[in-house]
Amino acid sequence: MLKVGLTGGIAAGKSVVGEMFTSLGACLVQADRIAHSLMEPGEPVYNDVVRHFGREILNRDGSINRSKLAEIAFGDSTLPADKRVSRIDELNRIVHPAVIRSQDEWMVAMGIQDHHAVAIVEAALILEAGLSNRFERLVVVTCAPEQRAARYAARQKVDIETARHEIDRRMAAQLPDEEKIKAADYVIDNSGSLEHTREQVTEVWKKLKALA
DSSP states (O other), X not given: OEXXXXXXXXXXXXXXXXXXXXXXXXXXXXXXXXXXXXXXXXXHHHHHHHHHHOXXXXXXXXXXXXXXXXXXXXXXXXXXXXXXXXXXXXHHHHHHXXXXXXXXXXXXXXXXXXXXXXXXXXXXXTTTTTOGGGOSEEEEEEOOHHHHHHHHHHHXXXXXXXXXXXXHHHHTTSOXXXXXXXXXXXXXXXXXXXXXXXXXXXXXXXXXXXXX
């Protein structure tokens, strides 16, 4: 089995690329979805997050309001970058170990099912968390800044300036694309059409499948 990490900055198109790999036969798990499930009420991670960040992050039904949590974790977006108090490292210390354990369990299960599988973990912070050595190949997705903002605005249903502001805030906790590209085995530029992206994914898939 080949273990592959799929990463990239916010709104670069990781999920779109992940879906393309899946359509070609890859097995894929999203770290963000794992984190969502671990932060459901009753889960140990949920309890730790609420304990550290306060009950003001909760919705009326007791579920975690991810927007409120992000506001606290990434810092007050109304303040200049050098004035914000970020607690993202604190959040990552709570969530990441549990997510990694879940990913490892998934990898084991995939290997048992198919010794020649290409098992992909889609995660935003593979490099930032020092996890690249857990994978045999690393795929980085990039896109142009203006497209990143437009995609985020459309996804979150906000105006373009709000999108740019939020992207800047979140990317302050991530490595710049230039550093991610240096660490990548394969780079997929998602700045063009979906068809162009698909062509790149198909070429990378051929190489991954041959290695598997």
